[in-house]
Amino acid sequence: MKKRSPFAVFFLPIITLGIYGIVWLVKTKEEMKSKGADIPTAWLLIVPIANIVWYVKYAKGVEKVTNGKTTTVAAFLLLLCLSTIGAAIIQSKFNEVG
16 A cells, blocks of 8 residues: 555645545545455445445555454545544555555
């Protein structure tokens, strides 16, 4: 996983009105897929209800890549409830794994 600043992952979506948040999700999705995670296309993010399923698959990928340090439920709730703060926390976990 590429090391990124958690502060940038927190602040850039605010500055870019959410665009960087989507870019971060897509980039990290591709990195996780290269490590064996099964995450569908990011186009599902714009489809109602399907985006929730996508976030669950993404959270499963986070658990796989972090070797269980961040569970599926924790990653899903971080992204769903805390948005950019959750993304920054997940990025810090990615940075630990390398």
